Amino acid sequence: MxxxxxxxxxxxxxxxxxxxxxxxxxxxxxxxxxxxxxxxxxxxxxxxxxxxxxxxxxxxxxxxxxxxxxxxxxxxxxxxxxxxxxxxxxxxxxxxxxxxxxxxxxxxxxxxxxxxxxxxxxxxxxxxxxxxxxxxxxxxxxxxxxxxxxxxxxxxxxxxxxxxxGANLLMYNTKKVKPAPTSWSAVFDDAASYKGHVTAYDSPIYIADAALYLKNTKPELKITDPYALDQKQFDAAVDLLKKQNVNVGEYWSDYLKEISAFKSGDSVVGTTWQVIANIAESEGAKIKAFLPDEGATGWxxxxxxxxxxxxxxxxxxxxxxxxxxxxxxxxxxxxxxxxxxxxxxxxxxxxxxxxxxxxxEAEYWKKVAFWRTPIEQCLDGRTDVKCVPYTKWVQAWTEIKG
Structure with missing residues (x-):
């Protein structure tokens, strides 16, 4: 594999x-x-x-x-x-x-x-x-x-x-995260409960994960596409991720490190892929991975x-x-x-x-917003505003991680 x-x-x-x-x-x-x-x-x-x-x-x-x-x-x-x-x-x-x-x-x-x-x-x-x-x-x-x-x-x-x-799933330690989460709130609004043991995907495109969560929890922002964010929507997603940052123990890009962190207990909740969850579980990690209520990003x-x-x-x-x-x-x-x-x-x-x-499972994939690169011309079809291009996402990601 x-x-x-x-x-x-x-x-x-x-x-x-x-x-x-x-x-x-x-x-x-x-x-x-x-x-x-x-x-x-x-x-x-x-x-x-x-x-x-x-x-x-x-x-x-x-x-x-x-x-x-x-x-x-x-x-x-x-x-x-x-x-x-x-x-x-x-x-x-x-x-x-x-x-x-x-x-x-x-x-x-x-x-x-x-x-x-x-x-x-x-x-x-x-x-x-x-x-x-x-x-x-x-x-x-x-x-x-x-x-x-x-x-x-x-x-x-x-x-x-x-x-x-594939979808970007929420994975958690079944022994240390209780009650079992159903929402991405576990890594956002409720992340302080697992301070130092939250993990997140290390990429600017992860801003879309925050936007997807806000789409469901902050309807007043009127987010329809997590890859089409005007300045106000983008700022809200960045602010959420900056708040999350103080609770993140590690941002991952190497799947082996994520598996090791969940096996050791250094990470107890965060984003993952199905294949990573399969390997982690086969190696003894007490985990579960699933598609949360809000859906997920994917590729x-x-x-x-x-x-x-x-x-x-x-x-x-x-x-x-x-x-x-x-x-x-x-x-x-x-x-x-x-x-x-x-x-x-x-x-x-x-x-x-x-x-x-x-x-x-067609209904499963309807809940997945597949990766696309944001550009100024809003991908959700809006023409009355400019959306934040990916170069700005990259700059913001550096600020988020400090």
Whole structure:
């Protein structure tokens, strides 16, 4: 198993600041129309048919997404792809969304496993091409609430193939946190009860977690999208996090450190991922992780095709392969995420895997606000105010942590 959901840098959003708003969505499972409010990417056309495969495909990906057995002989979904298609896979692991965008701009890569902020930048810059989903047979079995979402489509045109998703959960020590929490209040308004033992995700995007909490507890702020905050809403979220800071024992980015902290009792409550909770519990930590009443933030990744792809036919073959039931099950289990293909659940080695990760639970994902990068043009569709761009989130995060 490999966890590499890397923190985003301030540089990762520079290209976004000049982009018009990318539509609105109140959650990952919403049916809001993406690409509204003046967002008009270059007029590129999707491929209409597949030609002869070119013999290779060059991929940019998160670590753990393209495994050929070299890291672990038991983990390999690339070798069979190469045998069946004749397309040799060349994989470049990227450490951040910023690196992914830079690499795709070179024109040397055919496809990328982009997270939400990178996907919109690639579309806006013309580096990503529309995708003809009819050329991806396994697309038909992708969960409906992953199709044509604000981070992978524009005005009904698909710009990628969904790969997988995950939620940012609340985890607590069942022996030391009583009564059992039901709300994010455990790490915000009630954090003083666990002073010095609260943990939080170490990234400016965590400001969205505070905004999501305020959306539910301070309706007078009128927050509709945790990634679209005007100055007043943003200041309220920052103030909440500054108050939280005095109770935080550690901000985490290394999953091993979070597991160790929960096992030792140094941390008793905070944000986590399902796969981290699974490992911690298997190693003896007395914990429970769940989606609180207010919902949560989360992430969803998309395989996108380069507009300059030199091997587009092999790239299409790869996109279809990686969401085929068996391969999608393999990568989901290895990485620790919910698969995109509904038929992958029957292929996982752990038969209860999809239940644990809520793979097909549409109502569950409606409560998850998937990561997107904030820009001045409010992502919730407002035009009468400017929203706080991510560069300001980065500055505020430094102040929050002191």
């Amino acid at each position: 490999r966890l590499t959901r890397t923190l985003q840098s301030a540089a990762a959003v520079a290209a976004l600041l000049a982009i018009s708003a990318c539509g609105s969505s109140d959650s990952g499972g919403s049916s809001a129309s993406p690409g509204g409010n003046g967002f008009n990417p270059p007029d590129l056309k999707a491929q209409t048919e597949l030609g002869k495969t070119e013999g290779q495909v060059n991929l940019v990906n998160w670590a753990g997404y393209v495994e050929d057995g070299s890291n672990d002989p038991k983990v390999d979904w690339v070798s069979d792809f190469q045998k069946q298609t004749g397309c040799k896979v060349n994989s470049k692991v990227a450490a951040s969304s910023d690196e992914m965008v830079k690499l795709m701009k070179t024109g040397e890569y055919d496809a990328v496993s982009a997270s939400g902020d990178a996907s919109l930048r690639l579309i806006a810059s013309g580096d990503a091409a529309p995708v003809n989903t009819d050329l991806v047979p396994n697309y038909k079995n992708v969960f409906d609430d992953l199709k044509l979402q604000p981070w992978n489509s524009i005005k009904g045109t698909a710009y990628g193939i969904p790969h997988g998703r 969803s990744d998309t395989w996108m095709l380069s507009a300059k792809a030199k091997h587009p036919n092999c790239a299409y073959k790869w996109m279809d392969w990686i969401i085929s039931p068996k391969a999608n099950a393999q990568v989901a289990e290895y990485f620790g995420e919910a698969p995109a293909n509904s038929e992958a659940c029957a292929e996982t080695s752990e038969k209860g895997f999809c239940d644990t990760y809520h793979a097909g």
